[in-house]
Amino acid sequence: MKLFIIATLVLLIYIALDIVFNSNMWEANTTLTLYLQQHQFHGEKEMFLVFSYSLYVLPSIAGIAFLILDNKLGALLYGGMILFSVASNSLLKNIYHQARPFFIVEEIEPYECNKEFGKPSGHAMTSSAMCFLLPSIMFPAIWTDQPNCKYPLYLRLLVIFIITFWTFMTGFARVFMGVHSFAQIILGWVYQGYVSIIYMQYLHDRIANYLKECLQVGQQGVSIKAINVIGLIVFCWTCISILFLELNNNIFITTSEANLWMKAVYEKCENQSTLYSINSPSVLQNICFSMCLYIWFMLSFVFGIKLSKGIYLENQFSQNFKLISFWKKTQRIVVLIVLVALLIPFYVIKFETVYAQAFGQVSHSIIQVVPVSILGGLFITVVYQKLLNYLKISVSGDFLQIITNQSSASDGQSVEMQAIKS
Template sequence: MKFFIISTFALCLYILLDILLNNQMWEANTVLTVYLQDHQFPGEKEIFLFFSYSLFAMPAIALIAFLFFDNKLGALLYACLIQAIFAENSVLKNIYHQARPYFIEDEIQPYECNKEFGKPSGHAMSSSAMCFLVPCIIFPVILKDQSNYKYPYYFRVIIMFIVTAWTFMTGLSRVFMGVHSFGQILLGWVYTAYTIIIYLRYFHTPISNYIKQCLQPGSQGVSSNVIKGVGLFAFGWTCLSILLFEFNNKVFLDESEVEEWLDALYQKCANQTTHYNINSPQVLHNICFSLSLYIWFPFSFLLGIKLSKGIYNENQFSINYKMLNFWQKLSRVLIFLLLLSTLVPIILIQYQNTYAEAFGKVFNILIKKILPTSILSGLIITYIYSQILNYFKLAIEGDFIQISPQLVSTPEGYKASELGQLNF
């Protein structure tokens, strides 16, 4: 409890300092960004673009870990937490509703034309989470000795230096590119630090152990109360997102000021051919509302585990995976990628209404887009993929999730109170 109180107090203190020093940090950032853009050395832009876009390589690490390594559950929990941080960032942006530097500073040029609000930085939040959680969740052996693995101290120092430097360079790249102030970057780092520290200290081990117990042979599966609790949280999050969206739409935002921001986007971005307005679902509070619905991915992840009634033994996968031939291994990968590719048409469809863009619209019923994409992706990774592997006899012992008629978890089980000891 003491650690939680101190961490929360530190977060609140920084938020207060950020509010008090906002104008000074913005002015200093304008000077810094203009200097960086006016005094580039050859190749500097390409270096910063590399770090900015390298963010998208991190999910590939989780994908590789899920497909080829024992710690499949760690890879999936990593994906859940990253999706939750995306949603957290989107809600926070609609709370702060602050412009990006290139929206309002004439001398700052954008090297990437992001269209949503700038505070806190989504790249800062997601990159810091993605970098630091790889050794913490996906490959915990890097930081913690295990019976069959022990890395030297200097190796661990090198790994932490790399992820720290990578996070810093990603943040600096966003300042250089004119799409964030360093105040927005720092705030993003602070929010993510608080989120992952609290999660790792109080939640990760109980959640991980609970799911492993639910997937043991003869276990009782994920409790319906847990599913309902996570679903209720996601529903409440969605209601909060709608509330913030409507407040921005009708109270907080000045339409004439927003039009000036969107004019800057249209005039400064060479590849921007559409002149958006305040109601366009691709910009500002509209897109932030849509992206906040990624919070539904953890719900569908747990729902898929419950529906599968399968088992999981993380210590057996590598041994049995080696027994597969090349074509069996390739088939497993292709099936997974093919299933994920079915989401592409859903993602690519564009609507001109924000609610339709967030929830989708088929026969005038809101069905599609971010919300269903989040739910379907969770079900594909857990339930549908395991069922297809079982059908084609490609499932092996240690899979997440292995479907076996002889060894299954029963439909109903652990109470919500048994999720673990969450002692604050």
């Protein structure tokens, strides 16, 4: 509780300082960004683009870990925290509704065309979440010795240096590229630091242990009460997201102001052929609102666990995975890739309104965001394991492994033998 109070006080103090010195930091950032862009060395732009786009590598590490390591639940919780970072950042952007530097400073050029609000920085939040939560959740021995794992000091220091350096350079890249002020970057780091500390200190172990306990042989799975609590959180989150969407549409952001910002996007961004308006679903408060709703993955995930009626026997996967053939290992990967690929077409559909983009427009067979979040959770928790079981490539220790004869699986040993035989 002491850590919670201290962290909350630090967060509130920084929020107050950010509000007080907002204008000063904006002016200083304009000077800094213009200097960086006007005095760049050969290849600097390409270097910073690498840091900006490299974020997408880290979720891939979690995906690989889910496929080949014992800590499958950890990989999924890590992925869930990344989605939570995206959703919370989008909600905060609609609360702050602050423009990006290149929207309103004529001299600043955008080296990447982002059309939503800028404060706090999404790259700052997600990069710090990805970099620091990856070792914390997937490889906790980096921070503290574990019973069966101990990393040498030099390796720990190297990992800490890399994730700190990468997080800083990702933020600095966004300033150089003209899409964020350094105040937006720092605020993103502060918010995500707070969320990560609170989650790891008070929530992660409790959530992981609760799910592991629920998914033992003979247990009833996730309780209806837990599903109801998460459902209430998701519902309240959605209502707050709608509130700030409408406040921005009708009070905080004027049509003339939004059109001016979108004109800057149209004139400055390379290959930008569409002149957006305040009502376009892929800009400003509208796209922020849609991305807020990735929070629905949380509800789909726990609901899918309940539906799957599978079990999770951690620390039994690695040895059994080695015993199956290369062909079966390949099949397991292909099945997961196919399921993920089924969601991709939904993101190329164009929408006329933000609510159609967020919730889906059933009459025209258009779905995105909320439906995709729900489908994604169900694919991981229900469909994937049922396909593995149907194709006889399930392995003991799989997350939500399906067992067909629970009476013969009173302990992990018999489940293990079933997997080996299959």
